[in-house]
Amino acid sequence: MSLHDDAVLVLKRYEDQEELRQTYLDHLAAQPAGMWKSCADGHITASALVIDPERGRVLLTLHRKMRMWLQMGGHCEPGDASLAAAALREGTEESGIDGLSLLPGGPVRLDRHLTPCAWHLDVQYAALAPAGAVAAISDESLDLRWFGYDEVAEVADESVVRLVAATRDRL
Template identity: 80%
Template sequence: MSLHDDAVLVLKGYEGQEDLRQVYVGHLETHPDGMWKACRDGHVTASALVIDSGRGRVLLTLHKKMRMWLQMGGHCEPADGTLEEAALREATEESGIAGLTLLPGGPVRLDRHHTPCAWHLDVQYAALAPAGAVEAISDESLDLRWFAYDEVADVADDSVVRLVRATRDRL
């Protein structure tokens, strides 16, 4: 099964955000290249909010290009077999934390936003950090920092706040 096929199945099975879900599915049905950065009409991306539920905090990256505090995530790559693999790869690369595990139940939410390269149709997961996890800044970050759940609204935009809320509801 291709990554494109996996994304269609994941999105068709996703419950919630019906209008936005239909936009994603429709995009993939009309764009065979809709998973890749080269698709200028927009592309599916995968992200994961790294959480330390035992300490009530999330790890955010100060994204080098966007200059915003965001969850880990980005473009899918040809080696990614599934959206979950893409989200976990991005979270691991950008956080520097080995041993992350995605929360069960599939994506936590969807978020469509415009970036300098195109529209991102982001499929958002949540990843649990193992006990004692130590983060390491990647080349894509200006900073990497843990924030208490209630601090996120002070540093991040509404999309991240909604992702934290949805993740906490899932926990």
């Protein structure tokens, strides 16, 4: 199965945010290359909010290009077998934490936002950090820091706050 086909299946199974979900499905129907950064009309991205529920905190990155505190995530790559695999790869690369595991049940949220390269149609997952996980800053980050659930609204925008809230509901 292609990554495009996987994305369509994932989105068809996703039961929330009906209007936005349909926007993603329409994009994929109209854009055979809609998974890739090269698609100037926008592209599907995958992200993972790294969480440590035992300590009530999330790991955010101060994104080098966006200069914002965000969850780990980014563009899909040809080697990604699925959207979930892309989210897990991005989470691992940008957090430096091996052994992340995605929360069951598929994506937590969808978020569409404009970036310098194009519209990102982000499929957002949540990933559990293993006990004692130590994060390491990647080349894509200016900083990497754990924040308590209640601290996120002080540093991040509403999209991240909504993702944290949806993740907490899933837990």
